[in-house]
Amino acid sequence: MMETMEYPDVLNTAMGNIESASNPYGFGAHERADWAADLDVKVGEPAEYIYFVGCAASFDERNQKVARSTIALLKEAGLDVGILGMQEGCSGDPARRAGNEYLFQMLAETNMMTFQELGVKRIIASCPHCFHTLGKEYGDYGGDRLEVFHHTEILAKLQDEGKLPMVEGNGRSVTFHDPCYLGRIGGVIDEPRKVIGGVDVETERHGQDSFCCGAGGAQMWMEEDADKRVNVIRAKELSETGCDTVAVGCPFCSVMVNDGLDAVGAEMEVMDVAELLWEQIVARDKEIQDVYDKPLKSLPGSESQK
Structure with missing residues (x-):
């Protein structure tokens, strides 16, 4: 490690990957934009x-499907939007939550250099961890000059402006x-x-x-006691709504909720809000079905989710 840090041993792999490849999974930077290789972005x-x-x-x-749906929606609305590709690095959220402050600072400084070189002023993030870290924790590195939005904020604004449709009559019963x-x-x-047209049943x-x-808190890369798994507790609460769809707005929530639902045997589909809105557009215009619903890479050992 760059510097002796105190965090659980089970995080060594994730932290090592962030340090060497700027992502917890260990993929090379040249693969970061592979999901968008066939998109005009x-x-x-x-x-x-x-x-x-x-x-x-x-x-x-x-979660590549979420990224593709998000880009599809932003382009559908006529936004001038781009991605950083191999120049994007981890926001540093896992490193800071795990206590590796030095690694966080390096990631923040590197990302800010990229933002400055490209003249970045407005950022959209579909990961709330990135949304929070870039928007609230990059201030010491010049990030106070950035406008950072969660994708649901932008999508709701575009709906208000009439540039994207409202979700209605999609045949789903949805909780969020x-x-x-x-x-x-x-x-x-x-x-x-607002983006998904409201919630049919809220959890308690x-x-x-x-x-x-x-x-x-970097728990994504740690093992929990099987009897105390937080995602299973939450999955039970979600299943008790009686809905057939769980809407989410976070890639980690998508994975954890889906796994929790599997554990409790609940037949519910987990979808990001962007996917639900894009589904509405596709339903209205069959000719655009569906170049964006085409994941290109799977994590080692991962299985397709619902």
């Missing part, structure tokens, strides 16, 4: 908005799981619900009082 070029994809949506097969860094910490509660704990999926 700016890569490493100046744009009015930069979509900060995040590590999960860059490399995880299931509030990601911690989006709702309780970020205060973004109404926008995700929702909004500011919502319950964690279990991935925060």
